[in-house]
Amino acid sequence: MDIHIGSVVVGIDGSAHALAATRWAAVEACRRGLPLRLVSAVGWATWSPIGLPALGEEYERGVLLETAHAMVDAAADAAAATVPGVEVQREVRGGVPARVLVEESAAAALLVVGNRGSGGFTGLLLGSVGVTAAAHAHCPVVVVRGDAARPVRPDGPVVVGVGEEAEAEAAIAFAFDEAARRGVPLVAVHSWIETVVDPYLVPYVDWESVALEGRVLTDALAPWTGKYPGVEVREVVVRDGAARALLSAAAGADLVVVGSRGYGAARGLLLGSVSQAMLQHAPCPVAVVRSRTVDAAALLEQP
DSSP: OOOOTTEEEEEOOSSHHHHHHHHHHHHHHHHHTOOEEEEEEETTTTOOOOSGGGHHHHHHHHHHHHHHHHHHHHHHHHHHHHSTTOOEEEEEEESOHHHHHHHHHTTEEEEEEESSOTTOOTTOSSOHHHHHHHHHOSSOEEEEOSOTTSOOOTTOOEEEEOOSSTHHHHHHHHHHHHHHHHTOOEEEEEEOOSSOOOGGGGGGOOHHHHHHHHHHHHHHHHHHHHHOTTSOEEEEEESSOHHHHHHHHHTTOSEEEEESSOTTOOTTOSSOHHHHHHHHHOSSOEEEEOGGGSOHHHHHHOO
């Protein structure tokens, strides 16, 4: 298999959500000057039955492969209609879809998946493939959420959640880069409390300490505002739960960026509660950035 390093990879399963992801990824590939790689996975693609009793299975395997190629071709047509001239690579691989996409992510610049898959259960807001990809991919993952009928906001900001966890720096680096590519403002959101303060305790709150929370956000952004002087930065410090604060800021946004683990994430969890909330409820595409998928220090050193 020929994996092209630095492509924007999209998981294709024939669903309308995958086509929406393809259209979004085609625009992103154009912004980055990278090829768009469309990948579909078929469980039987590498299995060849032997003997007369298995002829039925062989026929079914052929149908699955033919269907997968047709789905990839349809996605390629959607990409070309969205961004004429975009370089498109097509691949049908054997294996479990989630595992195939995680393998593809090792050589990708970005992995893009739809909000729901073709085999999703009613009521699930994010398919299992999307969850697995976001938790295990070797590159940043974008889950394309939002209503296809929603008016396009090409000037919508990039929103990033900034906590004190190790994942924050990688998310900030990715968010600044995306805001610069789009030429839009960056809204950095920091939530300093998970519960509402009891009104009777307000007179006893150390508000000077609370004011320091704004300093936490400013300090976290400082290296990146220097590297990206052309990006307008809006700092938002709120006394609210992190997920609620980000969902509020996401209204009208072009992209929301989160780390894979959020405030107070328990050790061993691959996706924190904040990133899960965004993946399930955000009104726009969500990028999940794990610390090992973006070398923030190296990015800062680049001219």
